[in-house]
Amino acid sequence: MKQFVLATIVAGALALPAAAADYKIMAPAAPGGGWDQTARSMQTALQDEKISASVQVNNVPGAGGTIGLAQFVNQANGDPAQLIVGGYVMVGAILTNASPVTLDQVTPIARLTGEFEALVVPAASDIKDMAGLVAKLKADPGAVSWGGGSAGGTDHITAGLIAKAVGVDPTKVNYIAYSGGGEALAAILGGQVTVGISGYGEFAEQIKAGTLRIIGISSDAKVEGIDAPTFKEGGVDVSIQNWRMVAAAPGISAEQKAAVLADVEKMVTSASWTKILADKGWANTYLAGDDFAAQLKKDTESTAAILKDIGLVK
Amino acid sequence: MDTFGLLAQGLLTALEPMNMLYALIGVTLGTAVGVLPGIGPALTVALLLPVTYKLDPAGSLIMFAGIYYGGMYGGSTTSILLNTPGESASIVTALEGNKMARAGRGGPALATAAIGSFVAGLIATIGLAFVAPTVVKMALSFGPAEYFALMILAFMTVSAAFGDSTLRGLTALFIGLGLGLIGIDLQTGQARLAFGIPDLLDGIEVTTLAVALFAVGEALSVAASKGGDSTIQAIKGSVWMTREDWRRSWKPWLRGTAIGFPIGAMPAGGAEIGTFLSYSVEKNLAQKPEEFGHGAIEGVAGPEAANNASAAGTLVPLLTLGLPTTATAAIMLAGFQQFGLQPGPLLFATNPQLVWGLIASLLVANLMLLVLNLPLIGVWVRLLTIPLPWLYSGILLFATLGTIGANPSTFELGMLLAFGLLGYGLRRFGYPIAPVVVGLILGPMAEQQLRRALAISQGDPMILVHSPIAIVLLLLAATAVLLPLYLRARGRGKVLAQLGANED
Numbered sequence: 001m002k003q004f005v006l007a008t009i010v011a012g013a014l015a016l017p018a019a020a021a022d023y024k025i026m027a028p029a030a031p032g033g034g035w036d037q038t039a040r041s042m043q044t045a046l047q048d049e050k051i052s053a054s055v056q057v058n059n060v061p062g063a064g065g066t067i068g069l070a071q072f073v074n075q076a077n078g079d080p081a082q083l084i085v086g087g088y089v090m091v092g093a094i095l096t097n098a099s100p101v102t103l104d105q106v107t108p109i110a111r112l113t114g115e116f117e118a119l120v121v122p123a124a125s126d127i128k129d130m131a132g133l134v135a136k137l138k139a140d141p142g143a144v145s146w147g148g149g150s151a152g153g154t155d156h157i158t159a160g161l162i163a164k165a166v167g168v169d170p171t172k173v174n175y176i177a178y179s180g181g182g183e184a185l186a187a188i189l190g191g192q193v194t195v196g197i198s199g200y201g202e203f204a205e206q207i208k209a210g211t212l213r214i215i216g217i218s219s220d221a222k223v224e225g226i227d228a229p230t231f232k233e234g235g236v237d238v239s240i241q242n243w244r245m246v247a248a249a250p251g252i253s254a255e256q257k258a259a260v261l262a263d264v265e266k267m268v269t270s271a272s273w274t275k276i277l278a279d280k281g282w283a284n285t286y287l288a289g290d291d292f293a294a295q296l297k298k299d300t301e302s303t304a305a306i307l308k309d310i311g312l313v314k
Numbered sequence: 315m316d317t318f319g320l321l322a323q324g325l326l327t328a329l330e331p332m333n334m335l336y337a338l339i340g341v342t343l344g345t346a347v348g349v350l351p352g353i354g355p356a357l358t359v360a361l362l363l364p365v366t367y368k369l370d371p372a373g374s375l376i377m378f379a380g381i382y383y384g385g386m387y388g389g390s391t392t393s394i395l396l397n398t399p400g401e402s403a404s405i406v407t408a409l410e411g412n413k414m415a416r417a418g419r420g421g422p423a424l425a426t427a428a429i430g431s432f433v434a435g436l437i438a439t440i441g442l443a444f445v446a447p448t449v450v451k452m453a454l455s456f457g458p459a460e461y462f463a464l465m466i467l468a469f470m471t472v473s474a475a476f477g478d479s480t481l482r483g484l485t486a487l488f489i490g491l492g493l494g495l496i497g498i499d500l501q502t503g504q505a506r507l508a509f510g511i512p513d514l515l516d517g518i519e520v521t522t523l524a525v526a527l528f529a530v531g532e533a534l535s536v537a538a539s540k541g542g543d544s545t546i547q548a549i550k551g552s553v554w555m556t557r558e559d560w561r562r563s564w565k566p567w568l569r570g571t572a573i574g575f576p577i578g579a580m581p582a583g584g585a586e587i588g589t590f591l592s593y594s595v596e597k598n599l600a601q602k603p604e605e606f607g608h609g610a611i612e613g614v615a616g617p618e619a620a621n622n623a624s625a626a627g628t629l630v631p632l633l634t635l636g637l638p639t640t641a642t643a644a645i646m647l648a649g650f651q652q653f654g655l656q657p658g659p660l661l662f663a664t665n666p667q668l669v670w671g672l673i674a675s676l677l678v679a680n681l682m683l684l685v686l687n688l689p690l691i692g693v694w695v696r697l698l699t700i701p702l703p704w705l706y707s708g709i710l711l712f713a714t715l716g717t718i719g720a721n722p723s724t725f726e727l728g729m730l731l732a733f734g735l736l737g738y739g740l741r742r743f744g745y746p747i748a749p750v751v752v753g754l755i756l757g758p759m760a761e762q763q764l765r766r767a768l769a770i771s772q773g774d775p776m777i778l779v780h781s782p783i784a785i786v787l788l789l790l791a792a793t794a795v796l797l798p799l800y801l802r803a804r805g806r807g808k809v810l811a812q813l814g815a816n817e818d
Contacts, residue, residue, distance in 0.1 A: 030641065036360065037648055059360075061721070063498060063515035070512055096503040097515060145770045152503035176458075176766050177500045185637055186581035192457040193770065205636050205658025280651050312503050 022052040023263075025246075026076075026084045028068020030061040037280070038112065038244050039085045045272040051263050064093025064153075070101040076249035080256035083109070087244040089153050091296075091303050095313050096152040103300070106247040107257055108293045110264050113277065114243040114285035117158045117218040118200040118228070122191050123211055130216050130234025133195060134166050141172035147184045147193035151177040152312050154242040155184075155197045157303060158218060160310040161238045162231065170309040188212065199242055200226060201281055223283075243285060245292070261289060321443055324670030328678045333376050333671070336369075337679045340377035341686060344384020348401065349392050350716050355385030356641035357719075359649065371653035372668055376675040378646050379629075383435060383676065385642070386585075386625045387683050390427040390618055395420055395697050396709050398529035402520045403585035403621040405751055406593045408528060410606065410613030417609050420695040421553025426563045426611055427618040428687045429555075434571040434619035435680040438626030441575055443673050446630045453580045453631060458767035459778050461580075463787035465760035468587050470791040471594035472752050482745045489736075490753020493518050494761075501765050513725040522717055523754055526730045527747045529713040531737020533706040538738070553692050563615040566596050570619030577620075578627020581639050585624040586755050589617035594794070626676065633657055633669060 023046060027039035036059060043055040060068035065086055076082035084106065094102050121127045127136065137144050141163065148155030156177065160170040176193055178184035185203065188196035189211060196203070196212070206212040214228040218240045222230060231238045248260050267273055268286050277284055287295060307313040327333065347358045359378050389404035394411030407427065414423040441449070456464075496507045497517030508514040555563070573595065574588035596616040597606045606613055631637035636658035638644035650657050655665060662669055697705070717730050740747055764778075771777035779785055 030356075040360075058722075061516070063512060067512050067515065097498070097505060097512075099512075142772050150498075150500055150503065156503075174769060174772070176769055177503075179500060179762075183581050183639075185635070186454060186631070187457065189635070190454040190457060205656050205660060209658060209660050279653070281656075 022081065023055045024082045025055060025057050026068055026072050026082070027057055027059050028061070028065035028072070028084060028086060028090075030059060034244060035065065035085045035087060038087075038246075041273075041276045041280070042083075042085070042112075042246065042267065045267050045270055045276060046263070048272045049267060049270040051266050051270075063097055063099075064150075065090040066093050066097050066099040066101070069094075069103075069106070070099065073101045073105045073250055078251040079249050080252045080260060082249050083260070084247050084249075085244065086247060088242050088299065088303075091300050092152045092154070092157060092307060095304055095307055103247070103296060105250050107250060107252055108296055109246050109248050109257075109260055110268070110288040111243045111245045111285055111292050111295065112264075112268065113282040114241040115199040115201060115283065116223060116226075117154065117197060117240055117242065118203050118207075118214050118226075119162075119216040119218075119231075120188065120196045120203050120207065120212045120214050121194070122188060123213055124191065125194070125213065127195070127215065128213075130229070130231065130236060133215060134236065136194070137163065137166060137168050141168050142174050144195065145174045145176050145193040146195055146197055147176050147178060147187045148197045149178065149184060151175065152307060154199075154240065156310070156312075157306055158238065158240050159197055160306050161240065162236055164306070164309060165236050165238050170306070171311045173310065204281070241285065245296075264288070317444060320666060320670045321674060323667070324672075324674030325677070327372060327667065327671035328376065328675035333373055333675060334678065336373045336377040337380045337675050338682060340380020341384040341387075341679050341683050344381035344386075345388040345683070345686065346384075347381070348385040348388020350712065350719070355381050356645055358385070359642060359645045371650075371655065372671050374653075375646070375649060375668070375672050376679075378649055379672055379676050380679040380682075382625060382642050382646070383622070383679050384683060386622050387428070387431050387687060389621075390431070390614075391424065391694055392712075394423045394427065394614065395694060396529065396705075397532050398709055398713060399521075399524050402524060402751075402755065403589055403624070404618075405524050405528075405586065405748065406589040406617040407614055407621075409593070409748055410610050413607070413609030414611065414614065415695075415698060419609060419611075420698060421691055422555045422559045422611060423609075423614050424691045424694060425553075425555045425688065426559060426615045428684060428691070430563065430567040430570065430615045430619040431622040432680055432684040433567045434574060434623040435626060435683075436677065437568075437571045438575045438578075438623040439673060439676045439680065442626050442629055442633075442676075443670075446634050449576060449579045449627070449630050450634045452576065455781075455783065456580055457781075458763045458770065460781060460783045460787065461763040462760060462767055462778060463784040463791070464587070465756055465763060467787050467791040467794070468590050468756055469760070470794040472590045472749070472756070479744075483749050486740065486745050486747070486749040487753045490750040490755075491757040492753075493523065493750070494754045494757030500762055501769070511725070513723060517758070518729065518754060519721065519726070520751065520755055522721070522726060522730055523733055524751050525713045525717060526733030527737035527740070527750060529709050530730060530734025531741055531747065533710050534734060534738040535741045536702060536706055538742075553695055559611055562601075562611050565599075566592070566612045566616035567619040569595060569599075570616040571623040573616075574620030574623030575627045578624025578639075579630040580627075581631055581637055585621045585628075585640070588620040588624045590752065590756075592616040592620040629676075633661060633672075636661070 025039045025042060027036040029035040039057045043057050046052040046055050060071050069084065069090065072084045090103065127133050146159045148159065156175050159173050159175055163170045163173045178187060184196060184198060187193050200217060203212055207214050216231045216234045217223060217226055217228045218238065219230050220239045246264060248257060265288065304313065343358060344355055347355060358381055385401065386403065389399065389401040390407050393399045393404040393408040395415050397408050397412040399405045399408050411423045414420060496514055498505050498515050505515055570592045573592045577588040578585060593613055593616060596612040597603055600606065600610060600612050628640050628643050631639055632643045632647060636656060638647045647657060714727065717726055737747060767777050
């Protein structure tokens, strides 16, 4: 009965504008995607752990998060109660869309989770390992078609980095962009493209079922529970992580930033958060404050370089 | 255990009182959000996700499925009565359904939509239970070249929605194709025709365009016409379907199901394409094709069945491959994941109870929707007895609210208004509205598939005819264009032309 009451309240709440919130988190993407799920997981954890009495999530979808980011920078200035979720994809989108607003204009708080890129082929493919792929790529780069997410995203960048690392011209990479991991997965399973590249989670079930073969993972060292060599072990010096982060508004004071940092730290170390990460299969790659800011700067520079090499940014 | 045994066990799970209650909440919510333009099932499920975290997996997934089916149902009501499609999959329904409603036949139109949705939902859900693995295999054999051929077929057949003048129809289609070019190009990441406006980077939202052209344009056009010439007749005859209506509806229901289910199961299909194809099939097979464009019941029955069948079809790749093919399916996937369940080839084996419970509760939800909706038809059609100024200001209010609800930005509202003016202009000068929306939906899909196909083949156009599926689809498309020409040459064209002349 309690559950029924709960569901009825939800039904009512749908019609009402959300009440005032201690924290207001913007997910700069449509409901359902990774950033939206991150924001809503934060909402759950912050409320369950009583770190914040009420948390409100709002979605501002569009253009790799740059539309939400622009709105956030304009409207949240100086407001310590507002947060925005984002990630590595945003770094590339800001460059390819020539966004007037960049991540320099927000206050980075912490990297929360990360996912490694997996390189897969259909079970029937004649490519057995990284060396096999590299040989094909060197023989005729255009003949290897790569299926992954949208152009300029993490998947595309990884493909470009692999080509560059083995001495193949990154502009020759025959990258076929799909609107999401799901559509790309269908093309890979159907043998429409030579290799597939996307976050490991997109392929995990197919790899377990044996319909896809994983030939490499983009981590620095072997990942527990993933039976695959790293790109580096396969002889390709590339490592990349598709991370997600949380940032605060521009123009907040040092004390306000410290308070947000403390709340996020409390959340990340909580039991609720640990359970959510385990359920969703997200790796905890928590990195906070100045360390994260430095990492962000490094990622922005290397991304700008590879996007130029691929030819997406002039 | 065999499929029947598993399904029976699933039905037992679904018929538990608590689960029935979740299904009821789901279908009620789903119908409500389906009625509101802009706010779709995807957003609703997303809002509910954090709450359902505390419920048991079976119950909340059953509720999500109810919302999904309910949303498909609810969209037809506003399409038919108010000419305001709540979802892109009910755009075609508005074409004939609203004409029927204006002629006092709103009741039968709503009834054929509701019963057609039920029949389609029933058959497609049973199909989901029994042929999912086969359908998935077929769907995966569709590569970019095959999808492109399917789009060509849709383009060729959709001319059935063009109305009487091909030139005007094509003009409207090209407006839609032009609008479809706006936004970031998926293959290169470069912005096209965005003129530096960030809001245009993601292209034009289909529902915004549809609501603007249909609802706002219509309201403006009613306001502009010199008062009093109301063409709306609220109720004429029975609000129920006559024997004649039944006779004309049952075949379109079945054909719509047969078209919608496999297309819904395709990773890049989409519910709209099934409705387009169904509409043109019905127009070609109709005994009275001259009624099309003036309220043919087949044109409501077929597409409505197709859109519900494709909703069930969408669950095929979701459950068997873990592949979400619509926004709602993507969020349902997130729903699975929050309970630590990973849909994929192994889900049927590792969690049979849950999967079969879900399939069985879809059957239950489907029945609930029928029971919920049929008695309401009498109430809904009374909407049309509201005086026109009130009715249309109400429609404008809903259109605006729905647009803000889906995308809270002033720019989006500005687009709604601008496209509303465009819709008024098109009506004023006798151009059809539907092809504009069709162009916006199909254009970008066809372009992406063509470019993917050519990129994979490294520029060799022969890839477009490399498989039997692609060849068959292209031949069908050619037939759709050539057959009317041939018939015209054989003399039947005179009759067609005469009918066309009578319509004006």
